[in-house]
Ligand code: HEM
Ligand code: SF4
């Protein structure tokens with residue numbers, strides 16, 4: 220749970236950074252997309268360490284494995300919690316749990332559902348709402364985020380993702396043994412907030428900029 | 436749920452004395468008294484836990500952690516309706532009314548919450564020095580009374596705080612070292628075997644713990660567990 224979750228957070232940070240290349244311009248962003256897939260002139264990322272076009276597939280396999288293991292661990296924990304909780308209290312007060320901590324399970328399912336749409340849209344290109352884009356990832360992103368409700372869907376999705384990370388980040392470190400004192404707890408929670416906010420702002424600033432025509 | 440009215444409750448009564456009053460009344464009326472567990476009535480045995488108005492041991496909004504027997508009726512408003520429920524967790528089957536069977540905890544302790552060395556007579560005071568910070572931490576963790584409030588409050592019904600208290604207690608002391616990494620594995624295996632849920636670091640346990648077992652003992656358990664993966668059993 221903790222290890223795969225941290226891998227996914229690391230991926231999101233890199234992904235967010237990549238998306239920000241939209242602000243530099245079409246050449247930079249399209250080159251980045253080609254470079255990841257090994258289609259750029261220099262042979263792409265890690266070439267010649269790995270053959271052209273291999274990196275993206277290795278990367279995808281690792282990500283997929285992380286996602287599958289993450290969901291498998293979550294399902295196991297959920298099953299155990301359900302088995303251990305055969306009856307519920309008539310009155311139950313919450314003293315410590317945060318909204319994020321309480322919504323990890325259903326929130327995780329919701330954000331995974333939207334991830335499928337996201338991949339169908341930008342990776343498989345089967346769910347492009349704005350229609351064909353002429354082979355330029357830059358044009359594709361501009362097209363999709365020119366639609367106002369698309370930006371709202373992403374804003375809601377990213378809210379689910381970042382709330383998940385707000386609890387997930389600190390919880391992963393606690394599971395790995397870093398919650399060593401009340402001070403450590405405060406630091407970890409502070410970092411979790413920082414990472415969640417950074418990801419939210421970093422991811423959403425580009426679609427918003429597209430919608431308002433600041434990049435076109 | 437059954438509603439009973441209890442009269443003549445003094446603000447100085449403990450919660451259990453209020454239940455005694457109720458049971459005397461019920462006995463006089465020829466009705467079945469309400470079963471609840473208790474022993475020391477001074478907050479050290481861990482028998483008396485019930486969920487009061489949704490909080491294990493019923494501290495409610497008070498910042499002071501407490502056991503049910505140390506909770507006083509002055510914490511409630513006169514005439515209030517108070518919701519009292521047993522611990523609800525699969526591994527703690529209800530025996531009757533408010534009394535639950537917590538022997539799953541005994542089996543977790545039996546799985547490794549002890550040291551097997553025969554220590555003989557008390558050693559010379561300075562023979563094996565223990566650092567002040569470690570001694571304090573061991574002592575804090577050793578105050579767990581096995582009441583089960585942590586399980587009762589946990590949305591996962593996990594007994595991780597209870598298990599981690601014993602792991603931390605023994606991991607800080609020289610006597611605990613020889614079996615340290617074997618202990619964490621066997622106790623955790625028994626914890627899972629009993630059907631307790633897994634910890635997701637929510638933190639309700641430490642809020643209701645009458646002995647304020649620190650939340651970070653769970654990270655100590657996780658550290659020892661991770662270390663145990665790289666060590667031979669018992670080393
Ligand atoms: C505002 C937020 C986001 C935007 C604008 C965005 C945009 C994109 C774009 C344009 C691509 C395709 C890149 C290309 O064609 O070369 C992509 C791929 C991808 N995105 Fe996102 N993304 C966002 C958030 C996320 C989040 C939160 C996740 C994970 C939960 C995620 C997971 C992925 C994955 C797994 C891929 C596929 C990578 C691959 O090709 O193997 N994205 N994203
Ligand atoms: S850790 Fe606290 S709440 Fe849990 S059994 Fe021990 S004393 Fe009770």
Ligand code: FES
Pocket residue numbers: 472473474475476477478479480481482483484502503504505
């Ligand atoms: S009766 Fe012993 S702790 Fe309450």
